[in-house]
Amino acid sequence: MITHTYTSALRWAGRTVDYDSYSRRHHVTIAGTTTTLSAAAAFHGDGDVPNPEQLLVAAASSCQLLSFLAVAAHAGVEVLEYLDDAEGFMPDDARPVRLTTIILRPKIVARGATCSEIERLLRKAHRQCYIANSLTAVVTLEPEISVC
Known part of the structure; x- marks a missing residue:
């Protein structure tokens, strides 16, 4: 039996001083391509990048x-x-x-x-x-x- 494995790497840095102010932006790398992601705007994220x-x-x-x-x-x-x-x-x-x-x-x-x-x-x-x-x-x- 073969088990296929899929990987990604995620990086976030910042400070969670309080819920409303910390950055939701983070970076995910898949197959050598890094993409910036965030939470949805409804959850204090950046609506200009994918969630x-x-x-x-x-x-x-x-x-x-x-x-x-x-x-x-x-x-x-x-x-x-x-x-x-x-x-x-x-x-x-x-x-x-x-x-x-x-x-x-x-x-x-x-x-x-x-x-x-x-x-x-x-x-x-x-x-x-x-x-x-x-x-x-x-x-x-x-x-x-x-x-x-």
Whole structure:
């Protein structure tokens, strides 16, 4: 059995004198690329840089794309374009506080399959998506498909 391992490195420095004033900015390095992150603006963070919640939504979106491209290629379906406007929802009254829902809205242009076949492949890819399978949040698909 193989266990795949994924790593990141995080760095923060500052002072937590009180809750309202400490910096939420920190740096994460993944595969040699360093990105500045912060808490969401609603949690005293910097809204001009990505936050962990956005990264989680992006990870779910990216994983769905990669899973779909793989199942489509195996099925002989030519995917010409894939766009997604994903959204994550974190209600204040959920306990523990968490993203409870992620909605993926892939817009797909493909050739070599019907809309119903593309929808079937999307569902198959969703079942195989590592990120969606790792989450307690409900991840749903709302696709828009164009077949050439």
